[in-house]
Amino acid sequence: MRTSYKTPGIVLRRYPLGEADTIVHLITPELGKVEAVAKGARRIKSRLLAVTQPFVYGEYLLFPGRSLDKMSQGAIITAYRRLREDLDYFAICSYCAELVDRLLPVAEPAPGVFALLKELFDYLHSAPKSELSLVNALALFRIILVQRIGYQIDFTRCLYCGRIADLEFFSIKQGGPLCKSCSGQDETALSVRPAVCQALAKLPSLGWPKLGILKLETYLPEIEKLLDDFYLYHLEIEPRSTEFLYSLRS
Numbered sequence: 471m472r473t474s475y476k477t478p479g480i481v482l483r484r485y486p487l488g489e490a491d492t493i494v495h496l497i498t499p500e501l502g503k504v505e506a507v508a509k510g511a512r513r514i515k516s517r518l519l520a521v522t523q524p525f526v527y528g529e530y531l532l533f534p535g536r537s538l539d540k541m542s543q544g545a546i547i548t549a550y551r552r553l554r555e556d557l558d559y560f561a562i563c564s565y566c567a568e569l570v571d572r573l574l575p576v577a578e579p580a581p582g583v584f585a586l587l588k589e590l591f592d593y594l595h596s597a598p599k600s601e602l603s604l605v606n607a608l609a610l611f612r613i614i615l616v617q618r619i620g621y622q623i624d625f626t627r628c629l630y631c632g633r634i635a636d637l638e639f640f641s642i643k644q645g646g647p648l649c650k651s652c653s654g655q656d657e658t659a660l661s662v663r664p665a666v667c668q669a670l671a672k673l674p675s676l677g678w679p680k681l682g683i684l685k686l687e688t689y690l691p692e693i694e695k696l697l698d699d700f701y702l703y704h705l706e707i708e709p710r711s712t713e714f715l716y717s718l719r720s
């Protein structure tokens with residue numbers, strides 16, 4: 471039996487348990503996802519109230535339990551307050567945190583996923599909203615997440631024949647581009663303009679600081695449909711926060 475342990479973590483999700491307790495899902499750099507009960511965390515005077523808010527990055531002291539671990543202490547490293555106070559940020563962060571929460575099993579280390587979520591939060595927190603590209607940030611997060619959960623996608627060549635030009639389809643099932651002649655072999659082939667795969671290849675190479683250089687607007691509906699379909703296919707159900715996210719865009 472493990473003894474108590476201390477870990478940094480980001481709050482992915484929290485929901486009430488009983489009268490005053492909260493169940494918290496954290497993503498940690500070394501331990502993967504941790505699910506814990508924070509006793510009395512909904513009481514106004516609880517020391518755990520602030521550190522169990524969504525998207526808080528904190529340092530937590532936990533005790534292993536039979537089904538859920540128990541959170542006994544926490545200290546805020548970065549509160550990321552803006553991500554809860556602005557509806558656009560809240561929608562994006564809720565969606566991305568939900569993807570991470572649902573894609574990761576408990577206690578399976580995923581340092582790359584932790585780093586990715588923290589990079590997204592840091593980016594959104596780094597500058598006034600007018601200087602950021604929220605749509606590009608969401609697209610970049612979703613592309614890299616796919617790669618970090620194990621899909622080795624090369625957006626530059628056809629999955630079947632390796633062709634690099636005229637990639638007019640994308641395989642939702644296999645997560646990669648297809649040329650027209652190979653598209654018949656894949657029942658999940660989605661028709662896209664070739665520039666869509668080019669943009670998807672380029673975005674990760676720009677990274678967070680230069681994200682806004684790429685103007686995705688023209689291709690955005692296709693990119694979003696492609697990523698939505700991919701996550702729907704592989705997650706099997708649509709994240710609960712999708713509707714909220716899209717209602718803010720319209």
Ligand SMILES: [Zn+2]
Pocket residue numbers: 628629630631632633648649650651652653
């Ligand atoms: Zn091909």
